[in-house]
Amino acid sequence: MSNNPQLNKGGELQHLLTTEGLPAPILLNILDTAESFVGVPERDIKKVPLLRGKSIFNLFFEPSTRTRTTFEIAAKRLSADVVNLNIASSSQSKGETLLDTVNNLSAMHADMFIVRHSQSGAAHLIARHVKPEIHVINAGDGRHAHPTQALLDMFTIRRYKRDFHNLCVAIVGDILHSRVARSQIHALTTLGVPEVRVISPKTLLPTKVDRLGVRVFHDMAKGLKDVDVLLMLRLQNERMLGARLPSAEEYFKYYGLTQEKLARAKHDAIVMHPGPMNRGIEIDSAVADGKQSVISQQVTFGIAVRMAAMTILAGN
Amino acid sequence: MSNNPQLNKGGELQHLLTTEGLPAPILLNILDTAESFVGVPERDIKKVPLLRGKSIFNLFFEPSTRTRTTFEIAAKRLSADVVNLNIASSSQSKGETLLDTVNNLSAMHADMFIVRHSQSGAAHLIARHVKPEIHVINAGDGRHAHPTQALLDMFTIRRYKRDFHNLCVAIVGDILHSRVARSQIHALTTLGVPEVRVISPKTLLPTKVDRLGVRVFHDMAKGLKDVDVLLMLRLQNERMLGARLPSAEEYFKYYGLTQEKLARAKHDAIVMHPGPMNRGIEIDSAVADGKQSVISQQVTFGIAVRMAAMTILAGN
Amino acid sequence: MSNNPQLNKGGELQHLLTTEGLPAPILLNILDTAESFVGVPERDIKKVPLLRGKSIFNLFFEPSTRTRTTFEIAAKRLSADVVNLNIASSSQSKGETLLDTVNNLSAMHADMFIVRHSQSGAAHLIARHVKPEIHVINAGDGRHAHPTQALLDMFTIRRYKRDFHNLCVAIVGDILHSRVARSQIHALTTLGVPEVRVISPKTLLPTKVDRLGVRVFHDMAKGLKDVDVLLMLRLQNERMLGARLPSAEEYFKYYGLTQEKLARAKHDAIVMHPGPMNRGIEIDSAVADGKQSVISQQVTFGIAVRMAAMTILAGN
Numbered sequence: 001m002s003n004n005p006q007l008n009k010g011g012e013l014q015h016l017l018t019t020e021g022l023p024a025p026i027l028l029n030i031l032d033t034a035e036s037f038v039g040v041p042e043r044d045i046k047k048v049p050l051l052r053g054k055s056i057f058n059l060f061f062e063p064s065t066r067t068r069t070t071f072e073i074a075a076k077r078l079s080a081d082v083v084n085l086n087i088a089s090s091s092q093s094k095g096e097t098l099l100d101t102v103n104n105l106s107a108m109h110a111d112m113f114i115v116r117h118s119q120s121g122a123a124h125l126i127a128r129h130v131k132p133e134i135h136v137i138n139a140g141d142g143r144h145a146h147p148t149q150a151l152l153d154m155f156t157i158r159r160y161k162r163d164f165h166n167l168c169v170a171i172v173g174d175i176l177h178s179r180v181a182r183s184q185i186h187a188l189t190t191l192g193v194p195e196v197r198v199i200s201p202k203t204l205l206p207t208k209v210d211r212l213g214v215r216v217f218h219d220m221a222k223g224l225k226d227v228d229v230l231l232m233l234r235l236q237n238e239r240m241l242g243a244r245l246p247s248a249e250e251y252f253k254y255y256g257l258t259q260e261k262l263a264r265a266k267h268d269a270i271v272m273h274p275g276p277m278n279r280g281i282e283i284d285s286a287v288a289d290g291k292q293s294v295i296s297q298q299v300t301f302g303i304a305v306r307m308a309a310m311t312i313l314a315g316n
Numbered sequence: 317m318s319n320n321p322q323l324n325k326g327g328e329l330q331h332l333l334t335t336e337g338l339p340a341p342i343l344l345n346i347l348d349t350a351e352s353f354v355g356v357p358e359r360d361i362k363k364v365p366l367l368r369g370k371s372i373f374n375l376f377f378e379p380s381t382r383t384r385t386t387f388e389i390a391a392k393r394l395s396a397d398v399v400n401l402n403i404a405s406s407s408q409s410k411g412e413t414l415l416d417t418v419n420n421l422s423a424m425h426a427d428m429f430i431v432r433h434s435q436s437g438a439a440h441l442i443a444r445h446v447k448p449e450i451h452v453i454n455a456g457d458g459r460h461a462h463p464t465q466a467l468l469d470m471f472t473i474r475r476y477k478r479d480f481h482n483l484c485v486a487i488v489g490d491i492l493h494s495r496v497a498r499s500q501i502h503a504l505t506t507l508g509v510p511e512v513r514v515i516s517p518k519t520l521l522p523t524k525v526d527r528l529g530v531r532v533f534h535d536m537a538k539g540l541k542d543v544d545v546l547l548m549l550r551l552q553n554e555r556m557l558g559a560r561l562p563s564a565e566e567y568f569k570y571y572g573l574t575q576e577k578l579a580r581a582k583h584d585a586i587v588m589h590p591g592p593m594n595r596g597i598e599i600d601s602a603v604a605d606g607k608q609s610v611i612s613q614q615v616t617f618g619i620a621v622r623m624a625a626m627t628i629l630a631g632n
Numbered sequence: 633m634s635n636n637p638q639l640n641k642g643g644e645l646q647h648l649l650t651t652e653g654l655p656a657p658i659l660l661n662i663l664d665t666a667e668s669f670v671g672v673p674e675r676d677i678k679k680v681p682l683l684r685g686k687s688i689f690n691l692f693f694e695p696s697t698r699t700r701t702t703f704e705i706a707a708k709r710l711s712a713d714v715v716n717l718n719i720a721s722s723s724q725s726k727g728e729t730l731l732d733t734v735n736n737l738s739a740m741h742a743d744m745f746i747v748r749h750s751q752s753g754a755a756h757l758i759a760r761h762v763k764p765e766i767h768v769i770n771a772g773d774g775r776h777a778h779p780t781q782a783l784l785d786m787f788t789i790r791r792y793k794r795d796f797h798n799l800c801v802a803i804v805g806d807i808l809h810s811r812v813a814r815s816q817i818h819a820l821t822t823l824g825v826p827e828v829r830v831i832s833p834k835t836l837l838p839t840k841v842d843r844l845g846v847r848v849f850h851d852m853a854k855g856l857k858d859v860d861v862l863l864m865l866r867l868q869n870e871r872m873l874g875a876r877l878p879s880a881e882e883y884f885k886y887y888g889l890t891q892e893k894l895a896r897a898k899h900d901a902i903v904m905h906p907g908p909m910n911r912g913i914e915i916d917s918a919v920a921d922g923k924q925s926v927i928s929q930q931v932t933f934g935i936a937v938r939m940a941a942m943t944i945l946a947g948n
Contacts, residue, residue, distance in 0.1 A: 053678045073399060081708040083705060096751070096909065107931035108705050235761035279416075297423070303425070359685070385740070392687075592733075594648075616741070619741070
């Protein structure tokens, strides 16, 4: 096996755990495959039989109706059988270990696990232990990674901006706690975006973030200047207010995206957000619903990207 | 667009939000279409491919396994893909607005939302904002409306009584809090039932209920005299006892349907209840399980009526 | 109807409620039918159309993601439509009786109920009341029975040991609270296993357990001597520690299965466990993951056995 836990012996994608360390051709293959799925939901019968009879498990150790739904819809449009498991309330409370839960489901001839977990590394741990015919997709683990979100962002950027090689992209907000930001940074740099910026208060930046190949800004006016793409992050206010931020109002004043701040970016800059949005905290409604927003398109493309990832994995 | 938020430009049913304001031909079309679905579950393979590939979302902001199941079964027998979302525990707790949740699902190419919400008007709000290719069915909003329940009641009445034009129908119980009662009254009057009665203690009647075209009774013996159809309501005792009613026993004494009280109605009167029943509170078990009860048939017809509503909407 | 509530007039299996009182040919028919399903999940499209269009309800009054999933997967591989109902949080909390819930679902043209309930006898009660075209499978009721677990255990034993007629089988652990143990004992004796042992502390044994045709041991060293098959039980520590057992450590010392204790059994003895395991309490990880463990195979065979039970019931 390759040193990269995501690749099989032949160098093909075995698991999708993180965008970090994935070569550009593999990322681009997912984006290209997704192009072929964009039209499926516009057909009268919006299904293809590619994964018929496959058993896909949505293994959510952390609740997320929203993300679970995107994978469920993607799997059903591929004609797979999907089983949803919300684990917090069941096996884990009976004291079963994570790996016993996974081994149990594997023994039922699972084909794929979609894993969300509050602990960084959970999806990797599972991927290391499953049989070679089983594939794992990380649907978000702790602060670590959320690769399908980053890939749908890349797909959306390519759709609107065509080429990655002359872009300036800014990621704005709580970088420190964001698995989305981490996965976006790795994908953007791998795909050749020459300038990736992060804009954030100092308290919401990881130490040594500059080693990731990004330029750091603490001031929105400077950081947004001449930007092509704005990737807004959700403020995880449930865990942070009080500790690292004075107040939501204060945050909005300095880092909330308003039309006024957006005017610093290029006139055709696009605004993205992984959802769910905190309107009036990290983003103003006028921007969220404005003409530069492609937030709704991200969701649409997200289904196609997840269909692509599932199909590629199932074929490897 | 028409002024009626349920109809499209061509006057066809776009959403099913309430029975109020729907013309008789539209109500009758649903009932007639339902007739063609009654036989489906008696076939060996109890499915039809009419909604194959459609994505239907059960969007339940208020828990109801029972109602959710009827829609899930109806959708599956139409070969649709169904995704269940119990929202209380997820997006809403993350502070996302109702419309952001709906926009998000719409962007996944949803075809239909089945909406239950504790607030009156929630389904209307959603219907006003979705794209024209998406259809909304109200599965109960606050005290406002529950149109599929009323339509399955109308279907059941027509099955047993043939014609609406010479009937006396009594609705018994907690009219004040009942979305079911409101939807029944509108459907009955639109379909030409000449006498609709409500029988209820004064504390459980809305003010100005007589404006709805009903006759008000506070006494069961008088109200049930010569009635053809009894529509019993569930006593929402979780919210009412103590405040508006002395006790469940007292309620049963005056308004609980017993064989003795039922004898005041016509000898071939039918007894209906939307479920779940509080036996010994609003209805005695001898009546609930007696030979005049068609409560079980209501459930059976409810699947056919929901299949009809979904099919008609999807075709408009 | 036969006196046996599980058999129809023709003596065929109508419901699967317990292994008690089921004749050997019926048990063997399930095992033989399951053989034909073992290969299904190894096909490219791991589905057969045997139950297409059937409506199967997972009616779980007690949460169990694990068991629910096995039935859901089995039903989907038979192409049935499956609806999951977690009842604790809904109808029951509205005060609806168990039988009203079941009648309601029956009226939707249910074909099969998979029932889990914390009260012994719940599945029998339901089976007694449903219409003749509906089938009930008991997925665990109180301390009473869990027949599909026992049948998958029998299937696993037969796969590894070929013949039941010369085996010594030991059931180890909390016999008192275990529906699994009860169902295993009935199945083993019916299938002709000449020696069935139970090994347990006195406080975890039902009174008069010897009437079930088993030999009782309180000492692992003696009880495991020359055993062919070890059926370990899960320690329901949530309900017992403190009351009947001094501590988990103490339990492990005397009754936890270690390699050392296992060495008392035959050299080719197999170790089984219904899961989820409490590692370090009733079983040591070295044994659970060791070469005599067939715990994972039990799960795999469990899908085939449940497919077999469903198919046989649906055909009777």
